[in-house]
Amino acid sequence: MTTLLIKNASLVNEDQIFQSDLLIRDGKIAQIAPSIETAADRTIDATGKYLLPGMIDDQVHFREPGLTAKGTIASESKSAIAGGITSYMEMPNVNPQTTNLEALEAKYTRAAEVSYANYAFYLGATNDNIDEIRKLDKNQACGVKVFMGASTGNMLVNDKETLARIFAESPVLIATHCEDTPMIAELEAQYKAKYGDDVPMREHANIRSREACYKSSSMAVELAKTHGTKLHVLHLTTKEEMALFEPAPTLAELAKKQITAEACVHHLFFNADDYETLGSQIKCNPSVKEKSDQQALLQAVKDGLIDIIATDHAPHTWQEKQNSYFSAPSGVPLVQHALLSCLEFYHQGIFSLELVVQKTSHAPALRYELDRRGFIREGYWADLVLVDLAKPYTVTPDNTFYQCAWTPFEGYQFGSTVEMTILNGEVAFENGQHSEQRFAKRLDFDRQ
Template structure:
């Protein structure tokens, strides 16, 4: 799309912990100037930001957009469009698709596809298996955002359970290693016990006990031990228990994330839901790791405030509505979240649980630092113009007709959230105006300072 100048005037600009009312000028896809009062260039589009919050776009370090091979559930085109409508301007996508992203050819094929269809910026993970260590050893550090290891149940051969292979991956990784930490033998035993008691009619509210806290704790400890032994940059995904939080250091600074050995992520659904919600939402919130107790949810929020949790992501993972209607063992795990993830975090702001500064740090700044992203994640002159305009005082009811996910459902449907996304810009292009999202593929491959 042709590059134009855009002036966003009189907004409350929040960046790097500082709020100021002022203007921001976009030229040629980048932030040209930030100041108290900027004169609009001739022909520029002017957006009045009075009374609204202007922040850097969310960078989601964990999504499943289902392409290639699983496009009945979602696609890069549909899910990136939903993402920008939710204020997510960049995403990092997981390798458990078909074919799996476990070699360089499959990795580059996804970049090629994203260039054709993605509304948001993108990067992709290389998936680890028990037999692709040679690929990991030769991986160009700028070719992937990280290496994903499923240390819990997954599909195909992506459950890495060979200890020698795990040690080899941790020892040779040139990029951050990201782990899904659940102990599969523990889960299998819990599933067998539940099946023996209930047959196929296992109640959905037992999901948090079957995908248990003990399984998470054991696997997380193992990943951390490997990282410490090999000096690996480890990022542990979707922490879901209070006990795991005690394993991490408190007060990790934003400046130290670039070189930190071990960091932690929480997901929006683990901050928003507890096992009490299974009663009304059932398999809609069935995910792995499982949504656990209210005690865990509150502990995670506290860990975000105390800088134990470094990054907040979505783990967006759509399935069709028909799939979710199955019995406990048949209903797949995963929740569509990108369109309302930021809005769910603003609910914590309204409730007094999280500050706006914390939300911006955990969804933008910290991701940019942890993954060494080039020129993204901040509102800085010269950086890519990936921006979100938010009206914190404009309630929005989540209506099915407004959902942009291919699966066309959300666990938030029917709920009213207290804020609204009124504008999103990706590389300077106005991709969402509060009502309509473009289909133009304006997203770019993210670059790294590695």
């Protein structure tokens, strides 16, 4: 462990922006003050730059084990660090699926060997693993993932009695993927009858329909209200779904919420018009929908109906994505450009910097009850990202780290640059280069 002194930074934390120095010692934030003159192993002059708590991404698919042609824990966490994401929570639809405690701990063991960012994993629900869910220690996993709609990995939980038991008995937060599979299957058949295999990608917005999303999301909310469940509804996409949630504009209000909502960066950044140029590159489940939905999501973030912004990072190979509609898999690589995407909304005057930090760092730390993460506070782990809001960054193949080697942002010029990512008090990424060392830790929870 080293000591690191950051001078003259503009700190963005807990609804404030203020100029300050910050001292890191033994992996944690030791002091925050207007002027710190203590000797340190390294001193960084951050004049003109902004220091944010690292983004905590509560929804990623890093494809290991079993799907490592698409990505690995190492490759995708390395990409995350380059984008200012310091902690991630990874999903269970891998091979073998993470649906028992042995598979869960195997992923933790693997991440300890190869991950570049802090890590936690979900236990996946199935129609027949309620006993494994009951055995889960509340500090062992970030949550239980329930696919209430079929998506990549075929982990659909569609038995109503099973869903009721999971919602009633899960010892930890439940995170749901909400789409009604029978409604989608019927629409797929209709579009296949009309177009054959050559369904235009633009129709993905209609096939993975708003009605299918609302039907499933409303069921999840009703189940949570019935059973008193801690529910987090992932990757919402429609303006209609916003009516299901209560606003929590402040962190104090968020801490009291039983049911929380999330939007993902691609649903905020893209809309159905973008299928024309990007096609299958933005094919994902649930689908990118209309511009009116995009605008409703952005407003919901501002109003506090959407509590967390995440990625649903889900890489596939370029070759897989070149297939026709029914064969091209759903999923988008996003972790390297997620925080930059959120900062674009600051540049456009839509979000404040304080709001970006609340939705990407503070809120996930609070919702998942992380131990000393997600805030710039003395005594907390020093997971930080230094950004230059005045330095544009153009996405090219040469500066993209995903194993799949493509991104829907290729050629886009962001208004900000991630200059440095600090993980557990160590510089993990700086000026486009990764440290040769890894500093990641297993995420701890503070759940009583």
